[in-house]
Amino acid sequence: MGTGRPPAKRPPRPPLSAPLLLPLLCLLVTLLAPFARAAPSDETYEEDLQLTQLPDGKVLAEFRFLTRIGPAALAQVKENHYSLLPRAIGEIVQTFGVEELHLTFTRGIWNHQKWGYSPLSAATGVQLWTWFNVSSVDDQWKGLTHALSGLYCASLNQIDRSSTAEPMLSFRPEGDYEDDAAKDNLELRYGSLPHEAVCTENLTPWTKMLPCQTKAGIASLFNAYRLFDGHYHSMGTHIRPIAMNEGSARGMELLQTLSVVMNPLRLDNRKDWSLSTIFERKINSACAIAQKSDVTVTVSGHAGSSFNPAPLSTTTDKHGRMSAQYSLGSTPHELDVGVQWEDSAVDHHVNLTRSYIHVHRYQTGYGGERGGLAVDFHNRHPTADLQITYFETVPWYLKLYLHTLKAETTANASYEVVNDLYFQPAIDRGRPAVLEMALSLPANSMTTLHIDFDMAYIKYTEHPPDANRGFDIGAAVITFKPLDASPESSALQRIHTQTVLVSLPTPDFSMPYNVITLTCTLIALFFGSMFNMLTRRFVPVEAKL
Amino acid sequence: MSSKPKPPSLITTEFEQTRRRVTISVIAIFLLAAPVWWKTTEVYRAPLPVDDIRAWAKAESLHQTLAVKIDLYFNALPETKNAAHLASSVSSELATLYATAQDSKAETVPPEESENDVAGDVPVADPVINLFFDVRSGSSGEYSAADLSNGHYAVQTSCGVGSKVMIRVDAGRTVHVKLPDCTNDPFVTSVLTSTIAGLFADEQLSYRSMLKHTSLANTNTDWENMLTMKYARNYQVTFSLLNADPSHVRVGWDIRDAIKEYVTPFLNTLDDISGFSVHSQTQNYATLPITPQVVNKDGHDLHVISPDMLPQFINSAQWNLASVVTTAPPLNFILYIPSKAQSPLHVVKANGDIHAANAFLMPRWGGIAIANPPATDGVYHYTVDELVPFMEIFVSQLRDLLGVKRIKIPNANLLLPGAEIEYAESPTTGITQWEHDRLVRHRTIQNMRDAVQTLNSLATLIQKLESMVVLDVIQHQVLQALTHLRSAHSSLQTDSETPSNYTLASLHARRAITASESAFFDPTMVAMLYFPDEHKYAVYMPLFVPVSVPVIIAVIREVKRWKDERRVKKKKVPSGVALVHHAKSE
Structure with a gap:
């Protein structure tokens, strides 16, 4: 590009002779004219920003960028012609036979006790699960992780065979499929990187996938200094097949989400906030590509709050939360929505009715040889027993002993907690241990799972550069049906536990050289003395007294 | 408390022998162990045909004569004229023209020979690629496009048409020449020679600049190469x-x-x-x-x-x-x-x-x-x-x-004064057969040259890094590249009957470059992966230095003693005395 030579600027040499082509062209154009403008119409793009003030004064911002392409556009994509769908995404989906993909980059942990449940909550670090529609899944999975690694500047390529799991119970395809047989033919792979430090270098490529990037629309609020200053930050890329109309051919949906929890109290010392105080940005213009561009502000029905500027409409839901709707299309001027309060009181009370299940996972034991993993499941619901699925994947260097698995509950000793159990033992450097359980948690109880493990003494090259920090064990996934969901709905709620930091026996990394030096010295000493014994003559010296 | 000593001479002789045996056997073990150690610490290096690779880098290996077959067809040629005769005179004139070009070329070749180029770069002498024209008169009156292929062209000459020379270069592999008058043999020959020579002149020049490693390269074509x-x-x-x-x-x-x-x-x-x-x-x-x-x-x-x-x-x-x-x-x-x-x-x-x-x-x-x-x-x-x-x-x-180059006759108004030249455009594909053929030939030569250079760089790299592992797959790819280079070369070789087989040569040249590049860019062939030898010695040092010190001292002492003995023997002094004396001095 910048070769230092003058740029090539050449007159065009039309190699096509126009007179010959003209009649042919006219014919083609008249034939194609009706279709010409029809093509992009089955592509839609919508964006949506949901701002919620949580009871403890924090502000949750959830950005959703939804790109849907219909069957016609998908057919063009298969011929490598992209318009709304980013080419990088389309290429990955096609090259690796991906049917459904869920990739999240998360920093911090979603505090579901305080903040309730969110569909955008994800495991700390990087979490990736993918449904494939091809036969050679392991090769495709490897290629996929490498491609995503390059695309998002993350170390996803480190998700190798030894850290890839195939969950049986927790995950189901979420897209629209023709029938259940189509779902059953898919193969699932799951991998996570709990130690990945998510930062701007991951955000930048992620924003480049947005149709308006960060230049217009709600994405213009992305100020990396503030986004990564929050208590929780998670961005996701979700691809799934969808049916645009009932029974029609399948299109594709790309949902990019970003959720961030900010604390106006820390930033500004006040409960009042607006976009400009929490992001230091305002929304200057709507994204011209978006069909719909909405901003919603929600506060828990607390008296004394007012929305600023005045919203288009307000609604109140059954929990008493008040929402204000804004639309970017109808506001020609810059938008800086916010909430003002008459009192400055903050409610730090934990509302248990909305998050009745919560989970705490921790390591037990001491020393560098053995340990245990314990999980406390709390069901704070006063009356209902709850069914959950627990999914845990443990790296091979923690050798789980299934016979030590214990489930205890505070409710009733005879209660059958474990309904179903799937355990896959680990293979050294080959695959992780997978523990998946269907549990039923009795009402108003705490259930504890406990399993023992041995820590492996791994090769010194297998330690990460910061070996003494220890190894992160990825978050366990708890899946359940929300209590208020209708029986036939397939909506699932997921919560993720903390990651666990385990320190394995760590060698001194100058050890190999020390060992070589020490051994060599010993051998040299031995040899030297033996050689001297053989070659020197020891003559007694008469002591002169 | 001394016991009665044995005669000192006996002890010392016996002890001397033991000492000598021990020292010698330790040294012998060291010497025997050295090759074993050398062998066991060796890395796997599949043997590569380095001599073959180096041979390709010599200028002669890439010398090539590209044969082009041209059929002449005449319309309304006067009865008195013989088409075959015309063809042979065009042929000989073309040969003279391109031979002179070769001579002038030869002057620019630097005189020094650099066969033993240790650095492994391609020697500075440039290979010569020459076009050779085999011109014959067509067997029938009209050419058939199906007979023509890359390297086989037809020139259709119409006599007695129009008032001036008209040349039309078709999109296919043909040229139409319209001459007002065909009675003048030298005129007809010169028009045909200029046309054919002109059409290939740029190509001949481009080979020269491509294969030149000195800075004499024509800046204009070099500019074009940087664009491609x-x-x-x-x-x-x-x-x-x-x-x-x-x-x-x-x-x-x-x-x-x-x-x-x-x-x-x-x-x-x-x-x-x-x-x-x-x-x-x-x-x-x-x-x-x-x-x-x-x-x-x-x-x-x-x-x-x-x-x-x-x-x-x-x-x-x-x-x-x-x-x-x-x-x-x-x-x-x-x-x-x-x-x-x-x-x-x-x-x-x-x-x-x-x-x-x-x-x-x-x-x-x-x-x-x-x-x-x-x-x-x-x-x-x-x-x-x-x-x-x-x-x-x-x-x-x-x-x-x-790298598609437009076919045109350079200096047309000098070569063919007063002639009207028309170049046909390809209506649908955007490239004429002339251009396509030239591109195929050009890429073939270029790929062969690049494959040779890549193989040479690879050979140099492997020779320089003694500790680099050379896997069988690398050897396989190198052998494959060489085989394809040979096949490409032999497909371009020609006898008098057939033109060079450019399609086949291009295929082999392509495979040669692919194989050589995949060998060169193999992930195991990275110099950074290998320790310098100094690191190895640093690790062995704690063993070798303390072990060798007593041995070396023993050897020095032994040598000294041996010298003393000889000196004593020369003086004919009884050995026992000398040894006792020596033992005392110890």
């Missing part, structure tokens, strides 16, 4: 519609049909050289990294980009042009729609005139065309016929980037 993409088996061609401001106008295009109509036929003709995968994409909010200047022309404000700003035109940080799944070299073609604030946007020449096509080419990168759609707010859609001018630009840029 390096050869690759596959390219990824991406057409991007970049819209700077969709809030002003949203732009769509019928690129799929336009590509099908204009680009695919062109790329299909080249599929015997490289494969292409064609992509297109649309991106919005693609801002320029440069700010165009505003000039006022005829009362209108124009935004212009001067030639010195063009290298900065690409906003590589923000425009998503790279692919994440393929390593094929990309060729990017961009249709840029400027924002309202920067409209209309024009590329200007150095003198400030507006560039009519509003497009430019980035060497070895791709092409950019700027479109200024009518100033309407809302939606603008480029239909296929609106895209035609841009597709013409893109195809011509593709031709340049892929």
